[in-house]
Amino acid sequence: MNPLVRRAIRRTGPQVKLLREFPKVVSASRFAPFTSLSRPPPNYEGHVPLTVPERGLLAVGSAVMSLLNPRRGDLIAALGEATATPYFIYRLRDAMLSSPTGRRILKDRPRINSTTVSLERLRSLPDGTVGREYAAWLDKEGVSPDTRSQVRYIDDPECAYVMQRYRECHDFYHALTGLPIIVEGEIALKAFEFANTLIPMTGLSMFAVVRLKPEERRRVLTTYFPWAIRNGLQAKEVINIYWEEELETDVKELRNRIGLERPPDLRKIRAELRARRRAEEAARESAGH
Amino acid sequence: MFAHPLSRRLLSAAPSKHLRSVVTRVAVLNSTPTSLNSPPPQNDQLSSEPVTHFGFQTVKESLKATRVAEVFSSVASSYDTMNDVMSFGIHRLWKDHFVRSLNPGRRPGGRPMSILDVAGGTGDIAFRMLDHSEKANGDRGTTVLCADINADMLREGEKRAIQNGYDSNRISFCLENAETLDSIPDNSIDLYTISFGIRNVTRIPMALRSAHRVLKPGGVFACLEFSKVSPAFLDAIYQQYSFSVIPLMGQLVAGDRDSYQYLVESIKRFPSQSEYARMIRDAGLVNVGKGYEELTFGVASIWKGVKPLE
Numbered sequence A: 001m002n003p004l005v006r007r008a009i010r011r012t013g014p015q016v017k018l019l020r021e022f023p024k025v026v027s028a029s030r031f032a033p034f035t036s037l038s039r040p041p042p043n044y045e046g047h048v049p050l051t052v053p054e055r056g057l058l059a060v061g062s063a064v065m066s067l068l069n070p071r072r073g074d075l076i077a078a079l080g081e082a083t084a085t086p087y088f089i090y091r092l093r094d095a096m097l098s099s100p101t102g103r104r105i106l107k108d109r110p111r112i113n114s115t116t117v118s119l120e121r122l123r124s125l126p127d128g129t130v131g132r133e134y135a136a137w138l139d140k141e142g143v144s145p146d147t148r149s150q151v152r153y154i155d156d157p158e159c160a161y162v163m164q165r166y167r168e169c170h171d172f173y174h175a176l177t178g179l180p181i182i183v184e185g186e187i188a189l190k191a192f193e194f195a196n197t198l199i200p201m202t203g204l205s206m207f208a209v210v211r212l213k214p215e216e217r218r219r220v221l222t223t224y225f226p227w228a229i230r231n232g233l234q235a236k237e238v239i240n241i242y243w244e245e246e247l248e249t250d251v252k253e254l255r256n257r258i259g260l261e262r263p264p265d266l267r268k269i270r271a272e273l274r275a276r277r278r279a280e281e282a283a284r285e286s287a288g289h
Numbered sequence B: 001m002f003a004h005p006l007s008r009r010l011l012s013a014a015p016s017k018h019l020r021s022v023v024t025r026v027a028v029l030n031s032t033p034t035s036l037n038s039p040p041p042q043n044d045q046l047s048s049e050p051v052t053h054f055g056f057q058t059v060k061e062s063l064k065a066t067r068v069a070e071v072f073s074s075v076a077s078s079y080d081t082m083n084d085v086m087s088f089g090i091h092r093l094w095k096d097h098f099v100r101s102l103n104p105g106r107r108p109g110g111r112p113m114s115i116l117d118v119a120g121g122t123g124d125i126a127f128r129m130l131d132h133s134e135k136a137n138g139d140r141g142t143t144v145l146c147a148d149i150n151a152d153m154l155r156e157g158e159k160r161a162i163q164n165g166y167d168s169n170r171i172s173f174c175l176e177n178a179e180t181l182d183s184i185p186d187n188s189i190d191l192y193t194i195s196f197g198i199r200n201v202t203r204i205p206m207a208l209r210s211a212h213r214v215l216k217p218g219g220v221f222a223c224l225e226f227s228k229v230s231p232a233f234l235d236a237i238y239q240q241y242s243f244s245v246i247p248l249m250g251q252l253v254a255g256d257r258d259s260y261q262y263l264v265e266s267i268k269r270f271p272s273q274s275e276y277a278r279m280i281r282d283a284g285l286v287n288v289g290k291g292y293e294e295l296t297f298g299v300a301s302i303w304k305g306v307k308p309l310e
Helices: A003-011 A016-020 A052-068 A073-084 A088-097 A100-108 A119-123 A130-141 A157-177 A183-197 A200-211 A214-234 A251-258 A266-288 B061-087 B090-102 B124-137 B151-163 B204-214 B232-254 B257-269 B273-282
Strands: B051-054 B057-060 B114-118 B143-148 B171-175 B189-195 B215-226 B286-295 B300-306
Touching: A052 A073, A052 A200, A052 B232, A073 A088, A073 A157, A073 A200, A073 B232, A088 A100, A088 A157, A100 A157, A119 A130, A130 A157, A130 A251, A157 A183, A157 A251, A183 A200, A183 A214, A183 A266, A200 A214, B051 B061, B051 B257, B057 B061, B061 B090, B061 B232, B061 B257, B090 B124, B090 B189, B090 B215, B090 B286, B090 B300, B114 B124, B114 B204, B124 B143, B124 B151, B124 B171, B124 B189, B143 B151, B151 B171, B189 B204, B204 B215, B204 B273, B215 B273, B232 B257, B273 B286, B273 B300
Parallel strands: B114 B143, B114 B189, B143 B171, B189 B215
Antiparallel strands: B051 B057, B215 B300, B286 B300
């Protein structure tokens, strides 16, 4: 068994029994065998049933292309969907089912986008609340909640929703941890998500460390990965947070409730290092004259 | 059978960024292969407006042109990359052969040609025509008019014309629907070409009649298009490749699976070589030989017709 899963079982008490029972692993295709020329009708809007070889090709192709260009969010999303079955997305769905809040989320199926979440209202909330931090983070990084692609390659509609929910909550995880959207911050957050949700794509994303500069790589490997793994395992499942109800909660209180520590502020560290380097350069130049 | 009532609401709340919201799949109606080569249903059951096919979907005739235009807006900037990826670069060989076999340019003692390239937005064929006229026939007077229904493709073409230094008195671009070619006068064109465009036209007979109208008597109609692959086992491999690999490439390279799904479906919908040669004959053009020449086992074919002298 995956050692991460073993530790997760040990640490999350009452959920032990359910996880050890191994959620029912539905076979990769719930359909009768089909070919790409005669696909079965979709289960939900936008659904594309893929054959097993197609799924494999999509996984490999999107992994390679997104490693070459990490800004291709749609390929990272496709990689997540192609590698989520068998087992992993079902495990995540069952983790949601085993929590009362998770069950409510699955029943209500709320969506996060610019029409369902009003940014003006969030900006007007008091400082230190989840909603205010989220809006401030969106403004600072210059992103909008509409940038997430739709799930298309997961066959079960409920699991497709779970993946969509994970994708839409990703920005909330950024706001919760304070990690910026630069590649370094994304990798650190993906490591945290892997330890917490066990989605394979998040684990595969950790290989993107090869794209970092040596100094950044050292920082990620020595500081952020240990933080991510430790906190991902000890914290409660973040997929079960009903964000729409937590908008007015204090961020620190939410972190305490989940069992999460804030990582060192990455932007501040980088800014300080840049300032120090600039000061050294200036000093060297003036000494040279 | 599989869809739950709840799941239909599943992904409907969020606005959809890509073409996906336009090219949605009408699943149950059109996914059966048996309905593939039959003519599209004549009338929509709900209204009396005529309908036609858009890939494997059924759409109102009046809407097809808009949806095709949207597909090409979506693919315009990555058009060449995708063509190379899908055909492994062979499309360049097809286009070179197409132009060479037409031999555009002034004949010794003759006059420069006026060429019309329809659905040629990015200028692939137009630039090859100009190069061939100049190098093979020493003719810098032949002109090419590039017509396309999609302004984005035309803009791409204009950009490339400037980048590659083609004179604006040799090449020009205009927004036209192949079915009508409104701004082009009768009997004015020596050579009409349409390359990988005719399968996107809503009413092919109308486009052929327009071609007949604008051509001078003795003028040549030439069409390069995807066609049916002949030996059955090769066809099976080709179909598998089209429907599995090409939409996947579209997703990986261009970030747009649906446009490439439409493209492969529209290839499958296109009539066979002899059927299309018959349509060309019906429009009043005289077939050259048996009407078509197959390339690469029938993956693409060139059809030629001549407008008879009165």
